[in-house]
Amino acid sequence: MSKRTLALAGFIVLAALTRLVPHPPNIAPITAMAVFGGIRYGNRLAAIVAPLLALLLSDVVRQVLYAYGFSPQWGFYSGMEVVYGTTALIALMASLARGTRSPAVIAATTFAGSCIFFLAVDFDFWARGTLYPKTMEGLAACYAAALPFFGNSMVADLGFAAVLFGAWALAEATIPALAPVPAKQ
Numbered sequence: 123m124s125k126r127t128l129a130l131a132g133f134i135v136l137a138a139l140t141r142l143v144p145h146p147p148n149i150a151p152i153t154a155m156a157v158f159g160g161i162r163y164g165n166r167l168a169a170i171v172a173p174l175l176a177l178l179l180s181d182v183v184r185q186v187l188y189a190y191g192f193s194p195q196w197g198f199y200s201g202m203e204v205v206y207g208t209t210a211l212i213a214l215m216a217s218l219a220r221g222t223r224s225p226a227v228i229a230a231t232t233f234a235g236s237c238i239f240f241l242a243v244d245f246d247f248w249a250r251g252t253l254y255p256k257t258m259e260g261l262a263a264c265y266a267a268a269l270p271f272f273g274n275s276m277v278a279d280l281g282f283a284a285v286l287f288g289a290w291a292l293a294e295a296t297i298p299a300l301a302p303v304p305a306k307q
Contacts, residue, residue, distance in 0.1 A: 125299040130162055131172050133286060133293075138176035140282075142183060142193075148274035152177060153235040154282030156209045160216025161228065162290060164302065169220075170213045174206055204246040208239050221302065223291075232283040236276045244268045 137151040137158075155173040163169035185197025212235040219227050244265055254260035294300045 124303075126302070127163075127168065129293065129297075129300050130159070130168075130290075131176075133290060134159055134172050134176045135179065137282060137286060138173075138180040139183075141180045142187070146274060148271045149278040150275075151278070151282040151286075152205070152209055153212055153239050153275070153279040154232060154286055156212035157216040157228070157232045157235050157279075157283055158286040158290070160213040161219050161222055161231065161287075163217075164220070166214070166217050166220075169217045170210050173209055173213050177206065177209060200250065201243065201246050204243055208242040211242075212238055225287075228283060228287055229280065232279050233276070236272070236279045239279075240268065240272045240275060 134155050137155050141150055152173075155176060159169045159173045161169075163172065181197040181202070183197065184193060184195055187193035188196040215238070216231050216235065219231050222228065245261070247268075248254050248261050248264040249256075251264075254264045290300075294302075
């Protein structure tokens with residue numbers, strides 16, 4: 123495994139571990155990790171697997187901390203498969219912009235990922251839950267109630283993406299071994 127691949131994985135794991143620090147609801151690096159992996163990894167499988175493994179690692183640590191009374195938040199939760207599936211979808215979508223350095227493309231991809239995550243996870247919450255009726259009005263009410271959380275998510279996603287991509291650009295500029303390998307012609 124190359125130094126670049128290991129360093130990318132390290133960045134994603136560090137981002138995932140920020141989930142262990144107390145934080146407001148929906149301030150998490152999940153979407154940003156998926157976008158970062160999708161855009162920066164040259165290999166599409168690695169782009170999807172790295173954020174998923176980092177997310178799993180942080181969920182396992184959160185569960186252990188919860189089990190021993192060190193955290194009020196559990197690591198394993200209802201709807202995990204939707205969060206993981208959506209994260210994989212976002213990484214796959216971001217891989218379409220692989221290699222870009224454009225802040226506008228990165229921001230647009232992150233915004234799209236935030237929207238996908240919001241729509242999928244809150245649809246699942248509505249579909250599994252009993253809080254809202256299983257009608258279009260119930261779904262609309264569920265989404266409306268989730269809008270403040272979506273605002274937190276979007277701010278966090280864009281902020282974490284800015285930190286990940288900015289720190290990575292700095293790392294690439296100062297450590298030549300992290301530069302991308304040019305594609306063979």
